[in-house]
Amino acid sequence: MAEISVVHTADNHLDYSFKYRHRLMDRKRDFWESFMEVLDYVLRVKPDLFLISGDLYHRINPRNPPRAHALRYFRMISQHTRIFMVGGHHDTPKSEAEGLSPLAVIEEAGYGRLFRNVGSVEAEELKVKGFHVCVSGMSYPHGWKPGVYNVSGIPIDGDINIFMVHGNIQGFPSYYESEPVIGADSFPRGLHYVAAGHLHKHQVDRVSGATVCYPGSTERTSFREYGDEKGFVHLTLDEDGLKELRFIKVRTRPMASVKIKVEGDVSIQSAIRGKLSSLTDREAMVRVKISGFVPRKVIDSYRREDILKEYEGKYFLFVLDDADLLPQEEKIPAVKFTSPLKAFQEYIDKLILEEKDEKEREILLIAR
Structure with a gap:
């Protein structure tokens, strides 16, 4: 037919x-x-x-x-x-x-x-x-x-x-x-x-x-x-x-998208190197998406520019997406808020309790 x-x-x-x-x-x-x-x-x-x-x-x-x-x-x-x-x-x-x-x-x-x-x-x-x-x-x-x-x-x-x-x-x-x-x-x-x-x-x-x-x-x-x-x-x-x-x-430019989730006290650079160690195609376009909650000190030690410099010559294109890499919430010690006058009185009371000399105690009591 x-x-x-x-x-x-x-x-x-x-x-x-x-x-x-x-x-x-x-x-x-x-x-x-x-x-x-x-x-x-x-x-x-x-x-x-x-x-x-x-x-x-x-x-x-x-x-x-x-x-x-x-x-x-x-x-x-x-x-x-x-x-x-x-x-x-x-x-x-x-x-x-x-x-x-x-x-x-x-x-x-x-x-x-x-x-x-x-x-x-x-x-x-x-x-x-x-x-x-x-x-x-x-x-x-x-x-x-x-x-x-x-x-x-x-x-x-x-x-x-x-x-x-x-x-x-x-x-x-x-x-x-x-x-x-x-x-x-x-x-x-x-x-x-x-x-x-x-x-x-x-x-x-x-x-x-x-x-x-x-x-x-x-x-x-x-x-x-x-x-x-x-x-x-x-x-x-x-x-x-x-x-x-x-x-x-049809044949196309090789492409790789690598997802890395981190947590805790880790080296971000080492995590990236570990994932990319087996990716050796120099003609590939590579994107790394890194996410997770890590301590503030990990964020502070993270050197994004160093990673980009290290990998930009290893692939046709290297893109680093770290928008979802965030610091962990840190607990801040509770602070007791009071008035300056109240704080001064509490300080003097503490000195009175700790003072052994009677004359000094009398002076502190007058000051209070």
Whole structure:
């Protein structure tokens, strides 16, 4: 039986911004190399459709080198594969002042179709291997406020119907709070595949009969993604829906997150050294999270700058998070508060009791 072949990616974040400036260009290269694995795969297998569900670029005005590299690949891919795109949170303009999405350059060059509308659906119909395929989508709606929105007008006019979107979809776990959510009721019966972006963790589920898939990002953007595998998906569809879906991993920068809990009279430096002794990958990004309640003298002897200096050259990046390292509560002896006059009287009374000489006692009694 005939079926169409689709490669779906999202959240590639080319020209990534990295707050650790000494590693900025290296991290930009990491994001490009991970995405290049997707592009090389598409060139090799020649799917019918290549779907990019937003945040291809990390910003609205990426530098020229990543644009030029991407265009070179898209030109080659477009010779055998139809490319469809929607804008994401990072590469959709928020206003007219920001101009066009950088994805528009790919469309204007004739290499793909960008669904530019925000908050409303556009569609294109095409013939693929004898199937009438309807691909629709909308770009990220910056104007939406937090809440649940039902998207109307998703077409189901084809033998195979695909909808592309970038954002939170109801029912899918998200890192992002206080953002708009696309309601599950948006997807009509007869829709076969929802090519979603925005969530960086790969997730797949069925909603109203359609397969909803987040391929996840192709590189980790923060330590909260530690442990998540990164990649893209290759799927096949026919008029009955999804036939097969494979998650294909890409290589990423090694990452390690080490948690250390301390208590009592310990050496924080020694605790860190002990945990990191077996971590020898110099290309890794390493975060140490240290927490616990320790005596004040331990805090006073803790030398954060010395630890940073010791490990900054041992790894690609070393981050020390000690926000939850706190001093123990110390008991303060109770102090009896009294008036100066009362304190003086009590002092004189004490001297009178201790004085043996009668004349001195009389003087103290007069003073009292």
